[in-house]
Amino acid sequence: MDDKSRIAQLEQDLQQANRKIRELENANSIAGVETVRSLSNNLLELKESVIDHLHHPVVILDCDLKVVFANQNFCKTFKTTSEAIVDRLIYELDISQWKIPQLQNVLEMILPSGSKMNNFEMQVDGSNGQVKHLLLNASKIKLSDQNEHCILLSIENITKRKIAQDNLKKSQQQFHDLFYSSESLIAIFLGPDHIVDMANDAIIEVWGKGKDVLGKPLLEVLPEIEEQGLVDLLNHVYETGEAFHASEKHVSLTIDGVQQDRYFDIIYQPQRDGDGNIIGVANISSDVTNQALLNEKIKKNEAQFRELVNLIPNKINIATENGDSFYYNKNWLDYTGLEPEELVNKGWLSLVHPEEYIHLDKELSQFKEQGREFEFEARLLNKENEYRWHLMKSVPVKGNHTISSWITSCTEIQSMKDEEVHKEGFLKLVSHELKTPVTSIKGYIQLLQTVLPEKIKTDSRDIPVKPYLNRIESQIERLIRLISEMLDLSRIEQNELILELSDFELNKQVETVIEDLSFSHCEMQIDIDHEEHIEIRADRERIGQVISNLITNAVKYSPDAKKVSVRIFKTQDNQAAVSVKDYGIGIALKEQQQIFKRFYRVSGNNDDTYEGFGIGLYLSNEIIEKHQGKITVTSEPGTGSEFTFLLPLNQSQ
Amino acid sequence: MARILIVDDDQTIGLMLKDILEFSDHKVTVSQQPKQTKENIIKNDIELILLDKLISGVDGTDVCAELKADPEVAHVPIIMMSALHNVGELCKSVGAVEFIPKPFDMDTLLNRVTEVLARDKSGESASS
Numbered sequence: 063m064d065d066k067s068r069i070a071q072l073e074q075d076l077q078q079a080n081r082k083i084r085e086l087e088n089a090n091s092i093a094g095v096e097t098v099r100s101l102s103n104n105l106l107e108l109k110e111s112v113i114d115h116l117h118h119p120v121v122i123l124d125c126d127l128k129v130v131f132a133n134q135n136f137c138k139t140f141k142t143t144s145e146a147i148v149d150r151l152i153y154e155l156d157i158s159q160w161k162i163p164q165l166q167n168v169l170e171m172i173l174p175s176g177s178k179m180n181n182f183e184m185q186v187d188g189s190n191g192q193v194k195h196l197l198l199n200a201s202k203i204k205l206s207d208q209n210e211h212c213i214l215l216s217i218e219n220i221t222k223r224k225i226a227q228d229n230l231k232k233s234q235q236q237f238h239d240l241f242y243s244s245e246s247l248i249a250i251f252l253g254p255d256h257i258v259d260m261a262n263d264a265i266i267e268v269w270g271k272g273k274d275v276l277g278k279p280l281l282e283v284l285p286e287i288e289e290q291g292l293v294d295l296l297n298h299v300y301e302t303g304e305a306f307h308a309s310e311k312h313v314s315l316t317i318d319g320v321q322q323d324r325y326f327d328i329i330y331q332p333q334r335d336g337d338g339n340i341i342g343v344a345n346i347s348s349d350v351t352n353q354a355l356l357n358e359k360i361k362k363n364e365a366q367f368r369e370l371v372n373l374i375p376n377k378i379n380i381a382t383e384n385g386d387s388f389y390y391n392k393n394w395l396d397y398t399g400l401e402p403e404e405l406v407n408k409g410w411l412s413l414v415h416p417e418e419y420i421h422l423d424k425e426l427s428q429f430k431e432q433g434r435e436f437e438f439e440a441r442l443l444n445k446e447n448e449y450r451w452h453l454m455k456s457v458p459v460k461g462n463h464t465i466s467s468w469i470t471s472c473t474e475i476q477s478m479k480d481e482e483v484h485k486e487g488f489l490k491l492v493s494h495e496l497k498t499p500v501t502s503i504k505g506y507i508q509l510l511q512t513v514l515p516e517k518i519k520t521d522s523r524d525i526p527v528k529p530y531l532n533r534i535e536s537q538i539e540r541l542i543r544l545i546s547e548m549l550d551l552s553r554i555e556q557n558e559l560i561l562e563l564s565d566f567e568l569n570k571q572v573e574t575v576i577e578d579l580s581f582s583h584c585e586m587q588i589d590i591d592h593e594e595h596i597e598i599r600a601d602r603e604r605i606g607q608v609i610s611n612l613i614t615n616a617v618k619y620s621p622d623a624k625k626v627s628v629r630i631f632k633t634q635d636n637q638a639a640v641s642v643k644d645y646g647i648g649i650a651l652k653e654q655q656q657i658f659k660r661f662y663r664v665s666g667n668n669d670d671t672y673e674g675f676g677i678g679l680y681l682s683n684e685i686i687e688k689h690q691g692k693i694t695v696t697s698e699p700g701t702g703s704e705f706t707f708l709l710p711l712n713q714s715q
Numbered sequence: 716m717a718r719i720l721i722v723d724d725d726q727t728i729g730l731m732l733k734d735i736l737e738f739s740d741h742k743v744t745v746s747q748q749p750k751q752t753k754e755n756i757i758k759n760d761i762e763l764i765l766l767d768k769l770i771s772g773v774d775g776t777d778v779c780a781e782l783k784a785d786p787e788v789a790h791v792p793i794i795m796m797s798a799l800h801n802v803g804e805l806c807k808s809v810g811a812v813e814f815i816p817k818p819f820d821m822d823t824l825l826n827r828v829t830e831v832l833a834r835d836k837s838g839e840s841a842s843s
Contacts, residue, residue, distance in 0.1 A: 499727070504818045508822075549800060
């Protein structure tokens with residue numbers, strides 16, 4: 063029983079006692095009056111004792127609002143003593159809180175009107191600066207032994223309750239805001255019929271059945287879900303108290319008579335009352351239709367992609383950004399005879415031939431760091447324990463500028479490699495077979511050149527034997543050059559062009575080449591300008607080949623000119639340079655980029671054809687590039703061309 | 716003048732070499748049988764051999780290595796020749812003193828032969 067009830071009870075007892083006294087007085091029963099009076103006195107003592115022990119500060123005032131009695135709690139709360147305040151006006155006590163005109167007015171009103179004051183709330187400033195909330199209750203009582211009325215004033219400190227109430231209000235507001243303004247779809251269903259008790263705007267909009275949904279059973283609001291198992295789920299939550307979660311749950315809603323497929327992430331949470339009994343189910347969902355449709359599309363695309371990846375004859379694997387492959391297509395599995403998990407655990411690198419692996423391992427990490435696509439050839443072990451050549455290409459897949467994965471495609475090139483070996487063997491044979499007769503011819507011509515006289519006299523005329531032999535020899539040299547070019551080409555293609563480096567004088571090599579060429583091009587004057595004396599480290603024969611090629615071209619494409627100029631110099635950035643300038647047909651600008659390509663040949667004005675395979679400049683360019691050098695050309699049609707090759711100089715120079 | 720043995724399966728090349736070398740006053744024996752090389756050396760008291768790299772399916776380098784391993788004939792210098800590419804180093808590694816790529820200039824051939832004979836002679840005189 064709380065204090066208020068106790069006071070009320072006491073008052074009731076008191077009034078009853080007073081009534082008894084009056085009745086007895088009326089009956090003139092002295093003895094009875096005394097008995098009741100003593101009873102009443104006892105009750106008063108009891109009353110004061112009870113009041114004294116009440117939890118709230120309670121004070122009894124006389125009709126002048128002077129303190130008659132103050133309970134312990136009053137003295138304690140207002141830090142005073144009973145003696146100090148008895149017989150003093152309540153609002154004149156030395157207690158700052160009481161000097162409140164409002165209170166004085168209220169109390170003064172009670173006396174004349176005889177009314178009660180119930181739950182009068184007051185705010186007073188506490189000593190620590192915090193606002194204190196007090197609840198005052200006052201009632202006029204008449205004590206039996208006194209004619210005048212007294213006032214019983216109880217003061218309750220409700221500050222804590224007030225704060226708690228404020229907090230509750232605040233959180234209620236927050237809940238309200240959260241509930242109604244949330245983008246999540248929230249509704250609370252009560253009872254076994256799932257009556258819609260609360261539903262926020264978001265869910266009402268998704269339901270599409272208008273705003274008038276509260277108080278209705280869910281199935282009345284959404285009859286279309288009856289066959290979709292949702293009500294069974296709600297029933298289950300309601301009956302068992304087990305929450306239900308689902309992602310991308312498909313729900314078919316009928317909006318304006320049109321069926322719509324929607325997807326929701328759903329939580330059904332049981333709702334309980336204060337005693338823990340289930341009273342309903344809260345539905346917290348979010349509409350993930352767009353995402354679900356996208357996922358479905360992605361799944362479909364992925365299925366198509368997998369089909370595609372298995373359809374093409376290549377082996378395809380996908381790796382993380384770190385290079386760990388997590389997917390291998392069917393061709394990989396067929397080739398290796400391994401299960402997907404085995405292959406993922408082993409990794410394809412373990413199937414690479416040790417010879418390629420040494421280089422590959424290094425290169426792979428380099429390219430991975432740089433995030434560049436790369437291509438390489440390697441032998442891979444198959445299920446028959448045979449290594450077969452593959453061409454592999456790895457491409458980074460970028461998302462948001464960072465690499466998310468690597469796709470590697472492997473094409474088996476074993477037959478190509480086999481053919482290369484055959485071709486190589488064939489070229490070696492061709493080379494050998496062609497060179498053998500040429501060797502004999504050349505040997506005999508040179509022998510004849512040595513043994514025969516300049517002319518042979520016959521009966522009728524002189525035969526110029528030497529010039530004839532010279533012409534044959536020059537054509538043999540040309541044939542030898544063509545054979546060499548053809549072989550060089552195949553060597554370059556197989557990356558077999560190996561440089562034999564040595565230190566030599568560039569000027570001397572140029573002179574030697576010009577000397578050799580002068581025999582076969584005696585009608586052409588080849589000038590040489592030694593601007594600098596240069597020593598380089600390079601493949602002497604190959605550089606000679608380049609010089610020879612440039613001069614031969616210069617002569618070949620200058621049918622009407624008499625001169626070719628060769629210059630040896632150093633560039634400003636200290637590179638060795640040899641330029642060959644002719645005064646021939648020249649090369650159009652658009653052709654200048656093409657001439658270093660294989661089999662490209664410049665044609666003359668009248669579509670004249672010029673001898674050769676069209677690989678001389680290609681070979682020269684390859685040779686110079688192998689030396690870390692560069693060939694350039696400047697030319698004007700009808701005026702002539704100047705080819706220059708640059709080579710890095712020895713460190714010491 | 717020296718006694719020279721030519722081992723080459725191409726008859727024309729053999730004859731051409733013989734003609735050129737005889738023109739330079741050498742005494743030349745031509746053989747197409749690599750297996751009879753040792754016999755030929757001894758029989759003709761050969762001072763220099765011109766050996767082709769590829770003779771009727773037999774690898775000239777094997778022949779060269781065999782001769783160099785045989786104390787009876789190891790002293791005879793061998794010049795190897797070939798129309799194959801990049802085999803010069805290989806030939807020298809099995810004991811050939813020189814390698815001449817085919818086709819060659821007559822002057823180159825004669826110069827090499829003279830050089831090798833001169834070197835061989837001075838080596839002989841130095842060791843004796």
